[in-house]
Amino acid sequence: MNMIRSKSKNELRQTIVTEAVAVTALGSNLEDLWYKLMQKETAIKPIKRFPVDREHYRSRIAAIIDDLRPSQGRSLLIDLLDRLMDQMGPVPADAILVAATLKSGIDNLESECRGKPTGFQDIRLASLADNLGARLGLKGNGTCISASCASSAIALARGAALIESGQAEAVLVCCADIVSEYAFSGFSSLKALAPDPCRPFDRNRQGLSLGEGAAALLLMSNTRAEHEGRARLxxxxxxxxxxxxxxxxxxxxxxxxxxxxxxxxxxxxxxxxxxxxxxxxxxxxxxxxxxxxxxxxxxxxxxxxxxxxxxxxxxxxxxxxxxxxxxxxxxxxxxxxxxxxxxxxxxxxxxxxxxxxxxxxxxxxxxxxxxxxxxxxxxxxxxxxx
Amino acid sequence: MKADITGIGWITAAGVGRGRNHHGFALPAGRLPDYTPEKFFTEPYPNLRRMDAYSRLGVTAIALTLEDAGLDTWTEKRDIGMVVATVYGCLGADVDFYNTVIPNHGAQARPAVFSYTSANSFLGEAAIRFGLTGTNYAVAEQHPTGLAGLLAALGHLAAGDDQKIIGGVCDVGCPEIFGWPDKFPPGAVFFMLEPVGTNPRPSFGTLHSTSPGQLLFDGSPLDDLAVLVDQCLSNQAS
Incomplete structure (x- = not known):
């Protein structure tokens, strides 16, 4: 039954992370993020993207990328992906794409519900894979995993499993989600938002603070990574x-x-x-x-x-x-x-x-x-x- | 990477069925039948009324699949996973929820609706109802074949992630607000996958994958979900 895990470890292929990039409200790239994190900075601050000055909202804050902008009716997710993929090195054409998101271009769904048509292209769950596949010219049929807040962890697990099983030599895992009125109202309605910046594992914690960001990780088999002289992160x-x-x-x-x-x-x-x-x-x-x-x-x-x-x-x-x-x-x-x-x-x-x-x-x-x-x-x- | 198909359950525009009590299957375009989900559950299931149409459809089809595999009753939670492929996922619930946000700037946002605005939420409901503690998530394909859920499920079974796993599709169509033509028939079809020879019930056949995106059923390449069901039913009849 346990076909792969019954093999001895040295028979297994290793999954190497050869590249990792990220965009968050605290840093436009992973180095910037790491530096500010170690400096104890926070990106959580008052929201200006949508109105939150209502008494029923217990929170008015989130970690938002200030200058993220929609363009030509497209979702903010597109600008986020632009910033992410600008940092990414070459992706092998045979890489399998495994994207991950909870709500994809949910801001465009908001627009549609408000009677402002934006098109459907960024709303579908698979739109993240559509966009990335087209950008990178990947040949395969990319997928997008959605499993709430564990979406991208599961995408990484799936990517590693594809490599360990020998079904893939390279997998690009890419994830993104934005702060939206939709998600803010939802978590607010569940009384899950903290009035002040969130305080993980603190006795006086009062809830979460929303944030937005994206990451891309290129996974490769150990043999392929060595053959291509890729970094081993x-x-x-x-x-x-x-x-x-x-x-x-x-x-x-x-x-x-x-x-x-x-x-x-x-x-x-x-x-x-x-x-x-x-x-x-x-x-x-x-x-x-x-x-x-x-x-x-x-x-x-x-x-x-x-x-x-x-x-x-x-x-x-x-x-x-x-x-x-x-x-x-x-x-x-x-x-x-x-x-x-x-x-x-x-x-x-x-x-x-x-x-x-x-x-x-x-x-x-x-x-x-x-x-x-x-x-x-x-x-x-x-x-x-x- | 091989697995027996030991149960099938479906709700499509052509009707409701499961593998061991049905000899015909179709996945046509059109409206889903007016099925009564409650009648597919032996015990009262009040949560069904709270769910959106996508979740109700998915949970009911999973119930049929578990029954077909003889796994619908349980006393202890089980390491059974679920992977669903979907095109539209919970978009209907998304629209319903945001329409409660718009009036009065979120003051009337309904948490009960928000609970079903993740494409995997109904898998959580099925997990609770049937004590299923394995891997579970939703997957959408760039070029939908309906097979991504099965492929991923097979991968998790082979990797030893789960003892048994359900894979399939679930969609209720695109919400009208988007004015997007429905290219994919509504319906839910799920398959129970188990390691070869482990379920005493006769298998409908063996699923196999050797490369990403490539499924084989009883050794023959497969690229259509409806064909897979037909072949399973044909195997059962013969």
């Missing part, structure tokens, strides 16, 4: 995807679903919990998510004290793009042996003491765990290596 060693099967919008208390995803990822990577140097958590700043994550990590790591961090206090919750951006940052963590500060973290939630820090933390080890969870009870975990 790190590896995607393992993945685990589970469903809580408990509630449609809230995580299961106790974190059993996420713990299962982490254990699956460790099994897939053939790693023991002790080999994980740090955790890039989903860390949204909602009461239930952060509690659930701490409980899940305790089930996996027991009393071990390893650095756990969240970047959402700096860049907001970038929805379907979160896993991709956090993986790009995770590779920086491994490259620098440093976990970034968790912005907004002041008073530790029970169980976060000595694990989460408002300051950067040194890490020791070769593997990083990243996790994301979302609507529909979905959990995804990735094990990244050097």
């Amino acid at each position: 790190g590896t995607v060693c393992g993945w685990g995807i589970t469903n809580d099967a408990n509630h449609i919008t809230a995580p299961v208390r106790g974190g059993a679903g996420l713990a299962r995803a982490v254990n699956k990822a460790l099994t897939s990577a053939r790693k023991k919990p002790d080999e994980i140097a740090a955790v890039c958590a989903h860390g949204t700043g909602t009461v239930y998510n952060d509690r659930m994550e701490l409980d899940a990590f305790k089930q996996v790591f027991h009393k071990r004290r390893l650095p756990i961090f969240s970047v959402k206090g700096a860049i907001g919750h970038t929805l379907g793009a979160a896993g991709g951006i956090e993986t790009a940052l995770g590779l920086k963590v491994l490259a620098t042996n440093t976990a970034p500060p968790t912005i907004g973290f002041v008073n530790p939630e029970d169980g976060a003491q000595g694990l989460v820090s408002a300051d950067q933390q040194a890490i020791a080890g070769d593997f990083l765990l990243t996790t994301n969870s979302g609507f529909g009870g979905i959990n995804a975990a990735l094990v990244l290596g050097r």
Whole structure:
């Protein structure tokens, strides 16, 4: 049954990340983002993109890219992708495209609902793959994965699986989501938005702050990467995807679903919990998510004290793009042996003491765990290596 | 990478069915039948009324698929995954939700509708209803073949991600507001995939993939979902 994982490790092909680029409200590229993150900056500030000065909105803030502009009736997503792909080096023509988004060009759906026709091309779920496939001249039939806030983590898992199984030599994973009135109103209606910038793993956290961004990661088999002389930024060693099967919008208390995803990822990577140097958590700043994550990590790591961090206090919750951006940052963590500060973290939630820090933390080890969870009870975990 | 197809369930414009009690299948254009989802569930299922049409359709077709595979009853949660291919996903719920945002600038935004504005939300509902804790997500193709869900599901099964997995398609058509011609027939069709020889029920046939985008059914190349169902039903009859 377990056809691939029953092979011995040296028979497996490795999935190498040869390139990683990102655009967020905190930085126009990954280096800029990393620098500002380490400087403890945050991009969360008052929203000007759509009206939020209404008393029913508990929040008026988000991490928005100020000068993102729609052009000729196209979604803001197009400008975001322009900025992202301008940074990207050559993508092999045979690369399989696996895109990921939660809401694609949702701003154009808003326009349509308001009686301003914009066309359908950026609204369809597959539009992200359409756009990227056309830009890059990729030959294959690209796909776009949507799994709430775990979309891009799952896209990376799918990409790595295609390479490990020998079905692909190169996979481009690209993810993007924007801040929209649609998403803001939705999360506001669920009372999930924080009035002040989010405070992951803080005892006084009050909810999440939305953010926008995009990331692209080029995955290659180890043999192909070596043959082409590509950089080796790190590896995607393992993945685990589970469903809580408990509630449609809230995580299961106790974190059993996420713990299962982490254990699956460790099994897939053939790693023991002790080999994980740090955790890039989903860390949204909602009461239930952060509690659930701490409980899940305790089930996996027991009393071990390893650095756990969240970047959402700096860049907001970038929805379907979160896993991709956090993986790009995770590779920086491994490259620098440093976990970034968790912005907004002041008073530790029970169980976060000595694990989460408002300051950067040194890490020791070769593997990083990243996790994301979302609507529909979905959990995804990735094990990244050097 | 091989798997047995051990259950099939569908709701299309031609009717409602599952593999072991039906001998005809079609995936035509047109309106979906006025089916009553509640009658496909043995226990009361109040959540059905809260769901949008896409979610109701998907959850009901998954119920039929699980029943066909003999996996509809459970006492403990199971490591069964689900991957759905979709063209329009939850666009209907998206429009419905945003139409609650427009009046009064979001003051009347309905969280119950927002809950179904992720293309994978209904998989979460199915997971809760049937105790399915495996991989699950929605996938959209640049050039829709309807097979992406099956291909991905097969990949996850082969990678050992899940013990069993459901793959298929679900669409209710494009919301009228977009004025976009419906190029893809509405309907939901799901298949239960299991490691070869592990389900005591007779298999409808074996699905196989050797390269991305390429599916083989009982050794023959496959590029059409409706043809796959026909061949499965033909195997069952013979």
